[in-house]
Amino acid sequence: MAAFLAVPSSLVRLSHAQPSQDMQAVLDVHNRARAAVGFPPLSWSDSLASQAQIWANHLATGVAA
Numbered sequence: 234m235a236a237f238l239a240v241p242s243s244l245v246r247l248s249h250a251q252p253s254q255d256m257q258a259v260l261d262v263h264n265r266a267r268a269a270v271g272f273p274p275l276s277w278s279d280s281l282a283s284q285a286q287i288w289a290n291h292l293a294t295g296v297a298a
Contacts, residue, residue: 256277264274 260275260277267274
């Protein structure tokens with residue numbers, strides 16, 4: 234079984250800072266979907282977001298790891 238969460242592009246921002254109001258809205262939608270299938274909610278992690286941004290920047294360079 235697969236599940237997909239569609240998020241309007243207007244809610245997505247390329248930032249690893251503390252979640253904005255828009256990113257909090259995305260997290261809220263995601264957590265409602267998780268709750269509907271019995272999974273616990275997620276919370277924002279500045280350190281994880283920062284590491285993800287660093288990796289995304291690396292991937293954007295096209296240089297192999």
